[in-house]
Amino acid sequence: MSENETSEKLGPCPNCGGAFEQVRVGPYVVDRCASCAGLWLDEHELERVMAVDHRALKQKRSTEPPAVRSGGRRSCPSCGGTLIKLANLHANITTDSCSVCYGMFLDAGELDALDHPNLAGRMGQLLRKLVGRH
Ligand SMILES: [Zn+2]
Ligand SMILES: [Zn+2]
Numbered sequence: 001m002s003e004n005e006t007s008e009k010l011g012p013c014p015n016c017g018g019a020f021e022q023v024r025v026g027p028y029v030v031d032r033c034a035s036c037a038g039l040w041l042d043e044h045e046l047e048r049v050m051a052v053d054h055r056a057l058k059q060k061r062s063t064e065p066p067a068v069r070s071g072g073r074r075s076c077p078s079c080g081g082t083l084i085k086l087a088n089l090h091a092n093i094t095t096d097s098c099s100v101c102y103g104m105f106l107d108a109g110e111l112d113a114l115d116h117p118n119l120a121g122r123m124g125q126l127l128r129k130l131v132g133r134h
Helices: 045-051 110-114 119-131
Strands: 020-025 028-033 039-041 083-088 093-098 105-107
Touching: 020 110, 028 045, 039 045, 045 093, 105 110
Parallel strands: none
Antiparallel strands: 020 028, 028 039, 039 105, 083 093, 093 105
16 A cells, blocks of 8 residues: 655655655554654644554564764754753653644653553643744
8 A cells, every 4th residue: 555645745854864664554644763763743743643542663673773874963854853861750761842832752662651541732832932032
């Protein structure tokens, strides 16, 4: 099956430089890195995905994801903006979120940590507080 409903081209994975592939989750299509299985979600996608059956996103890859974490600047694959570290104290993880378009990158496994009612909404609010005003 080849589907092209979201033909927006994303840049390389901010984690490993791999290419994103589209994964169907219920009625939605989200972008997942074909190499490290990291997820790229836009501002509202996380909340939507959490509300539907998203087991497809949790399937473990047959190969271990490469732990390529350079200390350099990470760029948003969507708009090229700078990704900032956003600590989520509720889920005890740190996500990379775009300060421009509010998209966020989740490493493989971080979705599990976020799988918690209302957490997704809180993350968005927190990000807006941090970067929303100058
Ligand atoms: Zn990757
Ligand atoms: Zn962005």
